[in-house]
Amino acid sequence: MEVLKIRKLSKKYQHENGETLALDNINLVVEQGEFVSIIGPSGCGKSTLLSIITGLESKTSGDIFIENKKMNGISSEIGYMLQKDCLLEWRTIYSNVLFGLEIKHMKNRENILYAESLLKKYDLYDFKDKYPNQLSGGMRQRVALIRTLCTKPKILLLDEAFSALDYQTRIKVTEDIYNILKKENITTLMVTHDISEAISMADKVVVLTKRPGTIKKIHKIHFDLENRTPLNCRETPNFSEYFNILWKELGVDER
Amino acid sequence: MSDERKKYLRNIKIKKSLIFVSQILILIVFLGLWEYLADKGIIDKFITSSPSRIIKVFANFNSNHLLEHIRVTVYETLVGFTIGTILGLIIAILLWWSETIAKILDPYLVILNSLPKVALGPIIIVWVGAGTKAIIVMAVAISLIVTILDILHGFLNTDKDLIKMAETFNAKKIQILTKIVIPANKSTFINSLKINIGLSLVGVISGEFLVSKAGLRIFNYLWRSNF
């Protein structure tokens, strides 16, 4: 099933010194359970694309469909995770996790139990009464993910969600988040400028050109591994092949 | 504990006591010098009084109704402080809510802030009469604009990413205000409260000087020690 469909999407920003065409004629389909990575040089409109999908930013033309329903304005069916974990320092972990439900007036018994089960499953329940500054960067990111997941979004958007972490933590967090997303069968669209990260998690990698962002190419990613994870696929020969292809494609634009 | 650590901790302790002892010393020297100079007639007791005389006045607590006058001043300060703070908070919220109104009013706030409020004294007395009311209005006038500017500044500088995070959950403006902006500005409020209590006192005292009938309360009595 098509969870997300984008058709002929364009975005022009208006500002005092003129206008910027950020995205031009974007067409994309994301299937149920799929993990799609979008890479492109910085400033090519990746964040803009995600903001438009959530409805935080308006589109200039084109259409967006969620499960074949045309979208208008902010959708409650989309989960969006930003670069920073944005945990609220004055709330406990437990209350941070329930923040999304609270805002959306979805704080009922069933959803609270679901949130608690996610906390238990992903080793955070023991920390539920602690405050964010008592947790490591990786744990904080997991808390932020659960905060989004317990609102049961149809699709999850990640905007460079790991780039604020140091390299070691980043590899570990990628592994954690990937496992959670696969176990919970979450459809995901991730934006990054890191080629390895894009390949390591994706079923499909979308390459954008520099501004105005248009789709240059879409690559299907496949590894012959039984239990694929972001870490073990990095060691396969396929991985470096994909890397080289994408590197060249991006390189042409970055020159 | 390692020797290095012990030495480090000892150094910190020494520094702390040094600072404390110096502070006390400065106070003693100041009071001593004041008393000495007043006693020798180098400075005029009539104008500056002297520590020993002030202590005498305070010692006659009951006979001169000092307690009662302190009570009045404290009461006026607290009322002025409460009104200034609450009103300031409400106005700051309104200005945060509408960026356009904030932009329109910005230059006026700056002008009002730089206006010497004490100069408004006579007008205030004409408007509300020469009484406790005038004193409280004075206290509010002095603390209000600063409160608005401080709190608004804090509100507008709330971490944009936190607000964006709330927006990704489809938060309404009122939710962003109550669940992000206000809790994120706890330290702004505390700072503003600290500054306000001082400003209200300044307002009350200038008010008491102006409103002669009811005013100069505490100062009346401290003044008496000069004779």
Ligand SMILES: Nc1ncnc2c1ncn2[C@@H]1O[C@H](COP(=O)(O)OP(=O)(O)O)[C@@H](O)[C@H]1O
């Ligand atoms: N609110 C805005 N107003 C005007 N221009 C913007 C705005 N947001 C982004 N842009 C411009 O649109 C382009 C794409 O930005 P962005 O989507 O953030 O790129 P990326 O996430 O790929 O780095 C950039 O050139 C940026 O300067």
Ligand SMILES: [Mg+2]
């Ligand atoms: Mg970006």
